[in-house]
Amino acid sequence: MDQFLTNINASTEAFLNNLPQQLEQGKESILTLVSKWTLQYQQQDTQQQRQRLWMTTSGVLLGSWLFYRVFLKSHKNDPSKRTNVPLVHGAYPIIGHTIQASMDPLGFVQRCREQYGPVFRIRLNGREFTVVTGKVIPEIFSLSRKHVDVEKGMEKILPLYRVIRLSYNHKQKPEVLSPRDRHPVMHPLKTKFKPDGVHVFNERIMKAFEEVLDDQLKLAPGEKKIVDPWNFFAQSVSKISCLCFIGSRVGTDERLIAAMARFTQSIIEAAAPLIVLPDTLGDMVVKRFFSVEPHLDILMDLIVPLLTQIRNGEIPDDEPTFVSMALHLPKNDGSMRSVRDAAFWFKDVAMASIHTTTHFTTFALHELSCRPELVEALRTEIGKLGEKRNPDDIGKIKLLDSFLREVLRYNIDNLTLLHLVVQDVILSTGHLVPKGALIINALEDAHKDPALYDENDPVTNTPMDQFDAYRFMNLPDKPSSKIGDDLISFGLGSHACPGRYFAVHEIKYVLAELLMRYNITTKSGARGKDINVTGMVKFPPKEHLVFEGR
Numbered sequence: 001m002d003q004f005l006t007n008i009n010a011s012t013e014a015f016l017n018n019l020p021q022q023l024e025q026g027k028e029s030i031l032t033l034v035s036k037w038t039l040q041y042q043q044q045d046t047q048q049q050r051q052r053l054w055m056t057t058s059g060v061l062l063g064s065w066l067f068y069r070v071f072l073k074s075h076k077n078d079p080s081k082r083t084n085v086p087l088v089h090g091a092y093p094i095i096g097h098t099i100q101a102s103m104d105p106l107g108f109v110q111r112c113r114e115q116y117g118p119v120f121r122i123r124l125n126g127r128e129f130t131v132v133t134g135k136v137i138p139e140i141f142s143l144s145r146k147h148v149d150v151e152k153g154m155e156k157i158l159p160l161y162r163v164i165r166l167s168y169n170h171k172q173k174p175e176v177l178s179p180r181d182r183h184p185v186m187h188p189l190k191t192k193f194k195p196d197g198v199h200v201f202n203e204r205i206m207k208a209f210e211e212v213l214d215d216q217l218k219l220a221p222g223e224k225k226i227v228d229p230w231n232f233f234a235q236s237v238s239k240i241s242c243l244c245f246i247g248s249r250v251g252t253d254e255r256l257i258a259a260m261a262r263f264t265q266s267i268i269e270a271a272a273p274l275i276v277l278p279d280t281l282g283d284m285v286v287k288r289f290f291s292v293e294p295h296l297d298i299l300m301d302l303i304v305p306l307l308t309q310i311r312n313g314e315i316p317d318d319e320p321t322f323v324s325m326a327l328h329l330p331k332n333d334g335s336m337r338s339v340r341d342a343a344f345w346f347k348d349v350a351m352a353s354i355h356t357t358t359h360f361t362t363f364a365l366h367e368l369s370c371r372p373e374l375v376e377a378l379r380t381e382i383g384k385l386g387e388k389r390n391p392d393d394i395g396k397i398k399l400l401d402s403f404l405r406e407v408l409r410y411n412i413d414n415l416t417l418l419h420l421v422v423q424d425v426i427l428s429t430g431h432l433v434p435k436g437a438l439i440i441n442a443l444e445d446a447h448k449d450p451a452l453y454d455e456n457d458p459v460t461n462t463p464m465d466q467f468d469a470y471r472f473m474n475l476p477d478k479p480s481s482k483i484g485d486d487l488i489s490f491g492l493g494s495h496a497c498p499g500r501y502f503a504v505h506e507i508k509y510v511l512a513e514l515l516m517r518y519n520i521t522t523k524s525g526a527r528g529k530d531i532n533v534t535g536m537v538k539f540p541p542k543e544h545l546v547f548e549g550r
């Protein structure tokens with residue numbers, strides 16, 4: 001018996017030691033298979049035979065890839081072999097805990113936390129995540145770039161930048177920055193989009209939104225229109241963003257506004273095949289069917305000539321815009337970046353700003369659509385400003401700001417903001433999170449767990465798992481743009497959203513205008529149901545809203 005076990009151990013060890021060579025051989029045999037298939041394909045006579053061969057070969061390729069990914073690849077450098085973070089039991093093969101997490105996302109995290117403590121491992125959609133909760137979350141956001149990589153973490157589950165590279169590298173490669181360069185996106189946003197700086201966009205925000213309302217929502221008193229809030233806000237936010245970030249010469253172009261309204265959504269759709277398909281096949285599918293090249297063409301075709309004219313002094317640089325700020329920011333050696341590079345950075349701002357702002361404005365409107373008393377209270381406050389209201393004055397309304405902070409707090413994703421560990425980390429809890437692990441933050445739990453608050457904290461006057469628009473009313477140190485351990489919707493630490501002051505300025509104005517001009521309800525009178533995706537992220541209800549002119 002002993003001999004038998006020793007033999008098994010020896011052959012298992014030999015198998016594992018030989019894995020890298022076997023994998024290489026596996027790759028080679030897959031390549032051989034592809035070449036043979038191509039030759040056979042050319043020789044097939046009938047359409048039916050070709051189809052059969054195509055399906056068989058695709059099946060073999062997909063099967064080999066799944067086997068490689070799930071069993072072989074996961075064994076190589078597997079971080080889960082070196083960690084002391086407990087793995088939540090009950091994972092199914094391949095899908096892991098996806099079913100449990102999808103059925104009750106927040107409840108699943110809460111139960112895991114109670115049973116396993118503040119840090120635990122789960123498996124979702126074929127990947128393992130180290131979940132951190134409550135007080136450990138700020139610790140993750142304070143880790144240096146030497147320990148965690150936020151961009152790579154995000155790319156692991158949503159490869160947005162890979163989609164952009166696949167779609168556009170043949171026309172424009174992203175500018176490579178030196179570590180000493182000031183970042184052409186972060187620097188302008190951090191220095192010019194501060195609380196005391198966003199007022200320069202007031203007129204443009206007002207003008208752009210007025211045009212949207214004129215165009216899409218001209219309703220006489222009592223007249224009704226069914227509105228898909230997601231589309232409506234994507235268009236509105238894109239129009240406001242293009243005018244503010246690119247300026248009035250080009251930022252009013254309807255093709256650009258439509259392309260940017262769909263941009264992030266299109267990239268997310270394109271990223272899906274990259275997540276489920278083997279790399280080469282995924283790349284091919286994205287280039288062929290999901291490329292965002294048309295969106296980027298419009299962006300470059302319009303912004304490059306504008307910046308060229310500004311650089312050559314042919315038109316005055318008389319409007320503060322993101323693109324001209326990026327154009328004028330010198331590199332660390334004193335030279336100026338090319339107009340193409342400066343223009344191309346706008347995609348990063350569009351990607352970070354339009355989708356997120358649309359997302360939370362849509363949530364906000366759904367929260368208002370089922371709370372008539374709150375709407376009346378807000379109208380009373382907004383009405384005090386008279387007919388000539390502007391974003392600055394609206395920004396000062398305490399109830400509106402408290403409401404927006406509550407929207408951001410309450411409607412947060414369950415598990416989000418990934419960090420890829422690039423060097424072993426030992427947390428204050430004593431857990432070792434090894435290089436290669438993916439940390440994910442349990443944000444909804446952190447926003448709703450009463451145990452994280454002092455019992456006398458006025459924030460907890462209403463239970464944390466309930467929506468209360470008045471929660472922050474008398475707390476001047478908790479405005480909607482203020483990040484902290486209790487509001488992580490804009491991130492925390494060095495990566496915290498630099499556009500948040502602009503975002504809340506814009507959202508509050510848009511909501512105030514809508515409330516004063518329309519009665520907005522759901523058909524049923526009740527709030528629509530959120531859409532949960534695999535227990536991680538949350539989207540606002542799909543339900544359309546009824547707008548009635550006042």
Ligand code: HEM
Nearest residue numbers: 352353356357360489490491492495496497498499502503
């Ligand atoms: C309600 C609207 C918004 C929300 C909820 C939001 C949220 C976030 C979050 C969670 C992050 C990531 C933080 C992290 O990785 O730790 C982020 C980053 C970023 N946001 Fe926003 N954002 C919003 C609007 C905007 C706007 C309007 C702009 C531009 C004006 C903007 C520009 C950016 C940029 C450039 C980054 C990258 C920061 C970095 O990597 O260091 N965001 N945002």
